[in-house]
Amino acid sequence: MRALARKGKSAMVRLYRGYNRRKKRDAPPPSIRRVRILLLHANGMGGTIRTVFNLASYLAEEHDVEIVSVLKEADAPFFPIDPRVKFRFLDDRIDPGLDPVRALLSKLPSRLIPKEESAYHRFNLWTDLKLARFIRSLDTGVLMATRPGLNLALAQLAKPGVITIGQEHVALRTQAEPIQELIKWRYRRLDALVTLTKADLADYRETLPKQPRKLVRIPNAVPPMSGEVSKLDAKVAVAVGRMTRIKGFHRLITAWETVAAAHPDWKLRIFGAGPQEENLAKQIVEAGLEDKVELPGPTTDVGAELEKSSIYVLSSRHEGFPMTILEAMAKGLAIVSFNSPHGPKEMIKNGVDGLLVKPRTNANLAAAVMRVIEDEQLRRDLAARALETAHKYDPDVVGKKWDALLEELLARRDGSWAAARQSKEPAEAPSAREQPSAQEQSPAQEQPAAQEQSPAQR
Template sequence: MRTWARKGKSAAARVYRGYNRRRARKAPPPSTREIKILLLHANGMGGTIRTVFNLAGQLAERHDVEIVSILREDEEPFFPLDPRVRVRYLDDRLTPGSDPVRAMLSKLPSSLIPQDETAYHRFTLWTDLKLARFIRSVGTGVLMATRPGLNLAVAQLAQPSVITIGQEHVALKVKDQGLQELIKWRYRRLDALVTLTKADLSDYRAALPKPPKKLVRIPNAVPPMNGDLAKGDAKVAVAMGRMTKLKGFHRLIKAWEQVAAAHPDWTLRIFGAGPQEDNLREQIAEAGLEGKVELPGKTADIGAELEKASIHVMSSRHEGFSLTILEAMAKGVAIVSFNSPHGPKEMITDGVDGLLVKPRTEDNLAAAIMRVIEDEPLRRHLAAGGLETAKRYDIAAIGAQWEELMDDLLARRTRVRLPAPTAPPVRR
């Protein structure tokens, strides 16, 4: 029975490949004029969404750019978006409608997205159908995905005439083993895989038996922000991110108990929302830190909040290329961060543009924060160093790296094999 099943799968794969070849012969020539970027939920709040919006606006200078959001669960995007960039939604959950097929498939779990994908629970058979139809409808241009499940779907379903790019915003080593195995064998079908950090790039090079045609590192760019530079004299420290255990805010609050005891005039503000918010509020109350640790909720105006701060603290257990670190540097805010190898370690030079602390050590984190509070010359030195570091991540410079990548991918697709040189005629 297993033999027949394998033969059936093999036959189906041959039919699928033949169908792709026939479509490829009729497809328009390769192009980078149109770029479509797949996001899970464009109207949500998160670093990936903000960086994709930033990149889309830059690419719109030379390309026709559309963001394709799998879900729509909020009326409008939380972050500002360049008006030249269009947004399309595949599963608009604000308008459920009366389609019985949609109602039925929306109750069933996804078969297209692997269960080890962290956002698996957000996908259904209905999103599978909509996503597969969309990917197969794209006949030319660039199709870019921004998380493992979407990268895998694009690698599996995109037509050969489409230039495919996968983006990875989370380190390979923190992904579940099952997902890593799929990545090892399917990512080779992509034209390019883009990582944010050098460490992650090295991990992918070592892990992929046959990598995509291009495996490159392109970091995030500094997004546009409101307000002026921070003055460095406000007695405020900030942290930002989705309130999950991964972000380590419970450790930060524990560390702040020591900071508050030594410097009761300083305030910690943690911006964001998420499943751990109630637990964090309880922790603050139990520690007697009301008024010393604040949870103001989400903010779209990150620049304005950073302008009012002097220190930014990163307490994540694992962190990729942290956009909040980059934003704090660009605003002239001193950085204190756990020394995560995939991101903070690459972004921060200890003692130059921030302080790096041994991960998951609350006492060390508290000591580093108090050192920056008590040493104003150090605080201003770190802030000035951060401003210099942030210049390397200007959107124009990062956008140029993306343009170079797409030009290279297009050249690979359109390269014409020259005829073999003929022998010169024999003179008689």
């Protein structure tokens, strides 16, 4: 029976590959005019959503851009969006209608998204169907995904005529082992994989046996914000983020007990919402910090709140590339952050444009905050240099990297990239170091890996 099952799976693989080869022959010419970006829930809150909106706005200058949200769980976007950017929702959970097929499939677990994906519980068989239909409906253009589950689905299902880009907002090393195993073999099918940090880029280069045709680091850009640069005269420290355990706000509140005892005239404001909000509010009461720590809820105007603060504190256990640090830098705040190789460590030069603290050490976090409070000159020096650092992440600077990537991916598809490289090569044969890598060969040259599985298993 097992041998028969293996033969059946092998036949499915051959049929699937043959279908894709036929689609490739009939596909329209490659194009980057239309760019579609897959998000989990575009109307929600979070750093990934905000950075995607920011990128979409930049690309809309030259491209037809559409944000495709798997879920619709709110009537309107939480963050402002460029009117030139189109929206599409695959699963409207506000007004689901009376479709009996949908009602049935929505009760069944997802088979497309790996169980180890952190957002697995948000998917079901209905979202699988809608997502697969959307991906398979595209013959050309650019399709970008923004989280592991969506990247894996994109790599598995996209037709050959579509230029595919996976964007990672979470470090590879923090992914569950089964996710990392799928990444090893599926991500090679992407045209490009974009990481936010140099550390994550190095991890992917080391981990992937066969890499995508383009593996590159492009950081997030500073989003537009209202207001002016902070005057640093407010006795306020601020933190922003979704209220989950990974953000470490419980550690920040514990650290603030020490800060408040030494500096009772300073306040901490934590903006955001999430499953830990009630626990954090209870912790504040139990610590007697009701008039020292505030939970104002989420804000749509981060710039205004940062302008009214002097210190930004990041207490996350780990981060990919925290937008809140960039925003705080752009507003000229002094920054204190737990250290992490995949984000804060690359963004902050310790003692120059911020202070880095050993992760998960509440006492050290409190000591660093008090150091910035007590040394006004240090606070102003850190803030001034942070403002200089933020200029490296201006939207135009980062946007040009995306322009270059899209142009290169198009050139790789239409053959002009290989021709340009050959024209630059010396007459003598290239050295082994200069030989094109496996991921730079044409799709026809690539050989399927021994680990290749059927579409249902991949």
